Amino acid sequence: MGTSHFRFSEVSSAPNTPGVYSWYYRIELTDKDIAKCIEDVELQTSPEARDDLVRSFLETHLFRYYKEVPYFIALSGQLKPKYEGFIDHRPEVSSSMIRRLAIAPHNLYELKRTLKLAIPLFASPIYIGVATRLRERLLQHVRLIDQLQNLRASAAGDNHPLPKGETEDEDRDHKFAYEVSMVRGFRPSSLIVNTLELPIDDSIRYDLENVLNRINYPLCGRN
Numbered sequence: 001m002g003t004s005h006f007r008f009s010e011v012s013s014a015p016n017t018p019g020v021y022s023w024y025y026r027i028e029l030t031d032k033d034i035a036k037c038i039e040d041v042e043l044q045t046s047p048e049a050r051d052d053l054v055r056s057f058l059e060t061h062l063f064r065y066y067k068e069v070p071y072f073i074a075l076s077g078q079l080k081p082k083y084e085g086f087i088d089h090r091p092e093v094s095s096s097m098i099r100r101l102a103i104a105p106h107n108l109y110e111l112k113r114t115l116k117l118a119i120p121l122f123a124s125p126i127y128i129g130v131a132t133r134l135r136e137r138l139l140q141h142v143r144l145i146d147q148l149q150n151l152r153a154s155a156a157g158d159n160h161p162l163p164k165g166e167t168e169d170e171d172r173d174h175k176f177a178y179e180v181s182m183v184r185g186f187r188p189s190s191l192i193v194n195t196l197e198l199p200i201d202d203s204i205r206y207d208l209e210n211v212l213n214r215i216n217y218p219l220c221g222r223n
Contacts, residue, residue, distance in 0.1 A: 005120075008191040011142055016135035018205075019197040020212065022125035023141075023176075023220075026190045029061055029112040038105040050102035055093055057108075058101075063091055065184055066219060120192060126219040127176050130209040132202065134195050137169070144177035145188055152181050172221060179220045 006014055014021075037057040044050045068089035076082040101107055131137035151160055160182060163174045180186045200208060213221075 004195045008188045011138040014135040016133045017197045018132050018200045019134045021195045023127040023193050024120035026119045034108045041105045051098050054101045127221045128212045130205050148181035176221045
């Protein structure tokens with residue numbers, strides 16, 4: 001029994017024993033993008049324009065990856081009209097943080113360094129699963145993500161529907177791969193997974209997965 005850590009390209013080394021796994025996405029701000037942002041900010045004399053550039057940079061290179069997918073809601077009452085539809089997540093970025101970075105944009109390099117060190121230790125998982133054979137399940141994730149990444153890079157990827165699996169596990173794997181590749185545009189090279197070997201019986205496996213998801217609320221794989 002033990003914990004291990006693997007990059008996307010290393011999951012073939014994962015143990016093929018029962019256990020729990022959690023995927024994370026490591027944001028990697030590039031020096032090139034940061035340098036361009038700093039250059040653009042320092043050319044501006046208007047505080048509002050500087051703020052807008054920093055906000056756009058953070059939304060493009062950081063926060064967009066973690067935006068919630070739209071929720072379907074319905075409102076109704078006795079003898080009242082019924083309302084239903086999808087609502088979008090409108091993430092709010094701290095205006096004080098934007099202001100500080102607009103004044104000292106070189107701090108983006110420190111933000112980059114901290115994010116690289118902090119994930120996954122100080123990050124929420126983007127997906128949690130329980131498997132009877134960890135390596136086999138993770139390789140399934142890799143295979144499906146690679147397939148959809150290749151599809152996304154081609155014209156055939158436009159409006160490609162969500163594939164369906166033949167079993168409950170396969171269906172979940174398809175949903176996760178689809179959100180990683182088609183919805184959020186995650187880079188596979190920035191995906192990492194932690195595994196915890198546990199002697200999990202099939203009678204408790206789905207209940208354990210349910211509990212872990214209910215207390216952590218991972219970003220991907222929701223129904």
